[in-house]
Amino acid sequence: MAKLFTRTRIIGYFFALMGALILFQMVRIQTNVNAQKMSESIEERYGTIVRTIYPERGNIYDRWGHLLAGNKDVYEIGIALNEVENPDTLATVLSSVLELNYGEVYEKANLEYIEGEQSYVVVADFVSAEKVNELSAQYEQFENDRTKAKNSDSVQSMRGLHFVGHLQRTYPENSLASNILGFYNYRDREASTGYYGVEEKYNELLAGNPVKITMPKDPTLMEEVPNVPPGSSLVLTIDREIQAMTERIIDEAVKNNGAESGTAIIMDPTNGEILAMAVTPRMNPNEYWDYGNVFTDNTPFNRALSETYEPGSVFKVITMAAALDSGTVTPQTQFVDTGSIYVGGYYIYNWDRGAWGPQDMTGCMQHSLNVCLSWIATEMGPTRFYNYLQAFGIGRRTNLDLAGEQIWPLSLPGDKDWYEVNLATNSFGQGVATTPIQMVMAISAVANNQGIMYAPHLLQAYIQDGKQYNTPPVAVGAPIGAETAKTLTDMLAVSLESESSVALVPGYRLAGKTGTGEIPSAGGYETDLTNTSFVGWGPVDDPKFLVYVWLEKPTSDRWGSTVAAPVFSDIVKELVVLLNLPPDDTRHQLTAQ
Amino acid sequence: MNHLFTQAYQQAPWRLQIQRIGGFLVALVAVVIVAGVYLFISAQTATAGLEIQTLERERESLNRTIADRRAKLAELTSAGVMSQRAADLGFIRPDMSTAIYMVIPGYQGRQPVMIAPPPSSDNLPSPIIKQSYRQSLWEWFFEGVLGSGNGGY
Numbered sequence: 001m002a003k004l005f006t007r008t009r010i011i012g013y014f015f016a017l018m019g020a021l022i023l024f025q026m027v028r029i030q031t032n033v034n035a036q037k038m039s040e041s042i043e044e045r046y047g048t049i050v051r052t053i054y055p056e057r058g059n060i061y062d063r064w065g066h067l068l069a070g071n072k073d074v075y076e077i078g079i080a081l082n083e084v085e086n087p088d089t090l091a092t093v094l095s096s097v098l099e100l101n102y103g104e105v106y107e108k109a110n111l112e113y114i115e116g117e118q119s120y121v122v123v124a125d126f127v128s129a130e131k132v133n134e135l136s137a138q139y140e141q142f143e144n145d146r147t148k149a150k151n152s153d154s155v156q157s158m159r160g161l162h163f164v165g166h167l168q169r170t171y172p173e174n175s176l177a178s179n180i181l182g183f184y185n186y187r188d189r190e191a192s193t194g195y196y197g198v199e200e201k202y203n204e205l206l207a208g209n210p211v212k213i214t215m216p217k218d219p220t221l222m223e224e225v226p227n228v229p230p231g232s233s234l235v236l237t238i239d240r241e242i243q244a245m246t247e248r249i250i251d252e253a254v255k256n257n258g259a260e261s262g263t264a265i266i267m268d269p270t271n272g273e274i275l276a277m278a279v280t281p282r283m284n285p286n287e288y289w290d291y292g293n294v295f296t297d298n299t300p301f302n303r304a305l306s307e308t309y310e311p312g313s314v315f316k317v318i319t320m321a322a323a324l325d326s327g328t329v330t331p332q333t334q335f336v337d338t339g340s341i342y343v344g345g346y347y348i349y350n351w352d353r354g355a356w357g358p359q360d361m362t363g364c365m366q367h368s369l370n371v372c373l374s375w376i377a378t379e380m381g382p383t384r385f386y387n388y389l390q391a392f393g394i395g396r397r398t399n400l401d402l403a404g405e406q407i408w409p410l411s412l413p414g415d416k417d418w419y420e421v422n423l424a425t426n427s428f429g430q431g432v433a434t435t436p437i438q439m440v441m442a443i444s445a446v447a448n449n450q451g452i453m454y455a456p457h458l459l460q461a462y463i464q465d466g467k468q469y470n471t472p473p474v475a476v477g478a479p480i481g482a483e484t485a486k487t488l489t490d491m492l493a494v495s496l497e498s499e500s501s502v503a504l505v506p507g508y509r510l511a512g513k514t515g516t517g518e519i520p521s522a523g524g525y526e527t528d529l530t531n532t533s534f535v536g537w538g539p540v541d542d543p544k545f546l547v548y549v550w551l552e553k554p555t556s557d558r559w560g561s562t563v564a565a566p567v568f569s570d571i572v573k574e575l576v577v578l579l580n581l582p583p584d585d586t587r588h589q590l591t592a593q
Numbered sequence: 594m595n596h597l598f599t600q601a602y603q604q605a606p607w608r609l610q611i612q613r614i615g616g617f618l619v620a621l622v623a624v625v626i627v628a629g630v631y632l633f634i635s636a637q638t639a640t641a642g643l644e645i646q647t648l649e650r651e652r653e654s655l656n657r658t659i660a661d662r663r664a665k666l667a668e669l670t671s672a673g674v675m676s677q678r679a680a681d682l683g684f685i686r687p688d689m690s691t692a693i694y695m696v697i698p699g700y701q702g703r704q705p706v707m708i709a710p711p712p713s714s715d716n717l718p719s720p721i722i723k724q725s726y727r728q729s730l731w732e733w734f735f736e737g738v739l740g741s742g743n744g745g746y
Contacts, residue, residue, distance in 0.1 A: 056660060065706035067667035073657040129661065165657055172667035235706060244672040460705070468709040507689070577687050580702070582694035590696050 049215050055208035056167060058231035060181060060198060062240040063460055069181055071167040075132045077124045081113035084160035093158060097134050098124050132163050175284045177243045179302040180277055180458060183285035196301040198234060200403035205232045235461040237273035242266060245574045246278040253567040254280050258555035263303045264571060265440050269447035269537060269546040271473035272454030279303045305400055308408040308433040312517030313368045314533045315429025320365060321446050321488050322388030323376045325480040331361050331491055341371045344420025348374045366495035368514060370428045377427035382413045385423060391479035392442035400437050400456050408433035429517055440548045446488050447537035447546045451480040493540045503536055503565040505572045507583030512536025514560035529553040534564035539584055547571055
């Protein structure tokens with residue numbers, strides 16, 4: 001019988017025992033309660049995490065690449081409760097640097113850590129990088145002091161403090177062009193969206209597509225985070241300098257004339273590009289929460305497209321264009337103004353209730369004779385007249401690429417609210433309501449000398465996936481012929497020159513028309529207050545701009561010729577410099593060289 | 594006889610024992626090598642994974658910084674700030690009566706901004722694999738070592 005305890009066997013028993021112990025320990029680890037917890041902990045630490053990656057919101061530029069809306073780096077400041085060592089230090093530093101209430105911060109920092117329920121509290125958000133650097137420096141200081149200190153109880157510590165960086169929408173130009181840009185309610189973080197203007201109209205394009213990914217926490221299983229492209233950036237047709245100039249002048253005009261509001265639009269009539277659109281009031285979109293204080297009593301965000309009004313005599317441009325194009329009249333057609341005309345059971349009078357005697361069509365426009373234009377409309381007949389108005393887009397949306405466009409439906413013969421007298425009143429811009437942008441689009445067909453009406457637009461290009469896509473101009477109709485446009489432009493240039501209008505700008509031949517619209521109210525028309533407008537364009541032989549001015553309810557005077565026309569002139573005087581447009585004579589000389 | 598014949602060619606028992614031990618050790622060494630390589634690769638993978646995490650955080654941070662700098666630059670050059678700076682430096686707003694116009698041969702005027710290339714432009718193919726990985730030994734010897742070429746690292 002072999003010996004049981006030889007030296008070799010003892011070693012064998014020893015190793016067998018060790019193996020059994022290892023096996024036992026493995027089974028114990030797998031089944032132990034603490035082992036279960038450890039397993040869960042590993043799963044939590046090295047499991048997967050679902051992340052939603054929000055792309056950077058696209059930028060908005062003006063036509064020359066100046067940033068109008070971008071993003072800046074800000075931080076969320078939070079406290080991990082299980083890491084906090086000294087709530088007092090945290091509260092003291094945070095309240096000092098971030099200008100927060102000490103008590104509130106202390107309360108948050110001193111909260112009990114409850115795993116899975118209460119582990120992290122947000123102290124502040126949208127904190128600037130400078131403030132975060134300040135906090136980081138303080139944190140480092142305390143950590144350095146800690147290594148030197150002997151008694152750990154008295155050591156100051158900011159442990160537990162966490163910074164999470166993210167982007168915040170910012171508008172570097174502050175209130176400039178805010179009525180065009182709209183705003184982005186960035187404080188709502190995941191529920192943020194664009195409101196008004198371009199921010200709302202192109203929200204989806206700017207926002208891009210958020211991507212949800214499942215990431216393993218185990219670094220050995222780590223995969224590359226997909227590259228989420230930023231939202232599309234937009235290049236607008238707006239010229240920042242022209243916009244700033246227009247806003248400055250319209251603000252001054254509103255103030256000087258005691259007007260309720262002011263609107264000015266500058267458009268290139270040859271392609272529909274909006275160069276500037278200034279309205280009052282405006283807000284700083286960086287402080288969008290002030291919206292309610294700025295836009296009180298249902299004030300529209302952008303009157304240029306969201307408020308309809310009876311434009312008055314600027315509408316005569318459309319009536320005369322229709323009459324000339326249809327052959328109803330020629331510039332030489334004579335009309336004897338007796339001071340009134342009877343249409344549909346009502347007498348129509350001129351603005352001054354006077355009789356202006358024999359007038360050609362240029363005279364009718366120059367003196368803005370309601371009686372003459374009413375007669376023209378009756379000569380055209382309702383069918384032809386309203387067909388032209390519809391061709392000019394009256395009563396229809398321009399589809400300008402801004403959120404919130406409003407229209408007032410055009411009453412047509414046969415409608416309940418249409419009466420025969422409407423034919424006369426509509427001819428001089430009463431009883432018909434439009435937005436300034438509708439008027440701009442309609443009159444652009446005359447102003448560009450082509451008879452072609454271009455869709456007004458603000459988007460010049462968009463940048464997607466690193467490529468710039470330019471948007472071509474869109475012609476939306478040709479309500480009149482080119483000859484009609486040239487003829488009427490010349491008539492309106494002569495008309496301005498003949499009356500030595502304050503709208504004139506030395507060196508530049510301009511065409512234009514004033515407008516004074518009475519304001520309808522529940523009991524008829526208001527007697528004291530008016531809407532004063534002016535539309536003008538130039539240079540007449542090579543049009544580069546169309547300017548529309550509307551001052552609502554001015555108290556300085558009630559006439560477009562004295563209130564709105566000087567504003568037009570002020571704008572054009574600076575506009576020609578900003579557009580590098582030499583005076584006509586100089587231009588002709590330079591062209592001839 | 595057969596038994597005797599077999600016996601004549603049988604290995605000595607101690608040799609068989611050595612062979613078995615040797616085989617076991619070879620297998621053990623192979624297992625240890627495989628385990629070692631596995632551990633080494635795992636460690637490298639984990640390091641690379643952590644590095645990816647770090648780089649991704651850095652990329653996010655850099656993207657935010659770029660956006661932030663762009664916004665700051667825009668603030669510093671905004672219309673209001675520039676106007677104020679110009680006024681402080683003694684410049685005055687140009688007036689139409691003082692403007693002088695002249696023809697500059699070849700000047701096309703201010704051109705519309707192109708923030709990104711047009712869609713028709715294709716990216717030029719850029720070498721993804723370094724030249725050194727595409728060189729033959731022959732090319733490497735003559736171009737890289739003897740310096741007859743431009744190297745290509």
